[in-house]
Amino acid sequence: MRKFTLLLLFSLFFISGTNALERSTIHITRSLAYDAQRVGISQKTINNMVRIFSWKIDFDRDLERGDRFIVFGKRHATPSALIYVGKKKRVAVFSYTDKYGRLGYYGINGKTLYPSFLKAPLKYKRISSKFHLKRFHPILKTWRSHRAVDYAAEYGTPVYAVADGVIKHRKRMGALGKSVHITHGSNYLTVYAHLSRFSRGLRTSSKVKKGQVIGYVGSTGRSTGPHLHYELRYKGKRKNPLTWRLPKQKRVAKSDLKRFQKRAKFILRRL
Numbered sequence: 537m538r539k540f541t542l543l544l545l546f547s548l549f550f551i552s553g554t555n556a557l558e559r560s561t562i563h564i565t566r567s568l569a570y571d572a573q574r575v576g577i578s579q580k581t582i583n584n585m586v587r588i589f590s591w592k593i594d595f596d597r598d599l600e601r602g603d604r605f606i607v608f609g610k611r612h613a614t615p616s617a618l619i620y621v622g623k624k625k626r627v628a629v630f631s632y633t634d635k636y637g638r639l640g641y642y643g644i645n646g647k648t649l650y651p652s653f654l655k656a657p658l659k660y661k662r663i664s665s666k667f668h669l670k671r672f673h674p675i676l677k678t679w680r681s682h683r684a685v686d687y688a689a690e691y692g693t694p695v696y697a698v699a700d701g702v703i704k705h706r707k708r709m710g711a712l713g714k715s716v717h718i719t720h721g722s723n724y725l726t727v728y729a730h731l732s733r734f735s736r737g738l739r740t741s742s743k744v745k746k747g748q749v750i751g752y753v754g755s756t757g758r759s760t761g762p763h764l765h766y767e768l769r770y771k772g773k774r775k776n777p778l779t780w781r782l783p784k785q786k787r788v789a790k791s792d793l794k795r796f797q798k799r800a801k802f803i804l805r806r807l
């Protein structure tokens with residue numbers, strides 16, 4: 537009996553909670569920021585949407601006129617769901633507050649769109665140079681900063697993308713030699729330099745998966761021997777890849793997953 541009452545109370549709460557959902561639809565004519573502002577979406581929510589969806593949508597290339605973004609939730613409150621409906625795909629995330637009280641957005645599988653990054657982009661022998669603001673450069677014979685990590689490895693060792701992303705550059709770049717730059721979401725960029733060669737089939741704007749081989753260790757550019765020069769940039773600034781707290785994928789707690797998915801399905805049915 538008690539169980540039934542609880543269930544009834546929960547259902548009433550659940551239904552009234554979701555019935556109250558308002559939605560705003562953003563029809564893309566120019567850009568997310570422009571079109572979202574026109575329908576009164578707050579700057580904070582727009583910024584969140586760009587950050588969250590950048591993990592799955594390349595805003596420069598995937599977004600097309602006629603695509604929609606739908607924001608579920610009361611105006612000026614934190615949205616309960618953010619959904620992208622494009623010609624080629626749909627991406628939906630739902631709000632969830634973890635046990636520390638932190639609100640985040642998770643896919644219907646209960647995982648955040650951002651992945652965990654690999655700690656290192658290759659199997660290396662040793663770290664030959666760490667991240668320094670100043671070091672003596674063996675070729676240039678001067679003190680230089682080295683905002684990167686050098687991994688000594690055999691010539692030809694495969695180099696992996698540390699996370700899903702989009703290739704921004706794949707070319708010979710002066711002192712860096714043959715280099716690959718990959719963007720991950722809107723804030724991260726990784727650089728892999730001195731490669732002996734690139735992986736076949738990859739070009740600028742190709743999408744890559746975490747762990748995918750993008751090239752092979754070499755010594756092209758300004759380099760004294762085979763190694764990988766690896767940079768991690770966050771919002772355009774070089775960070776120490778060995779100490780920076782990398783994105784780590786989060787999951788909805790097991791005990792909450794059923795309820796979370798039930799709510800997500802309820803919202804999706806109203807699309």
Ligand SMILES: [Zn+2]
Nearest residue numbers: 684685686765
């Ligand atoms: Zn280096």
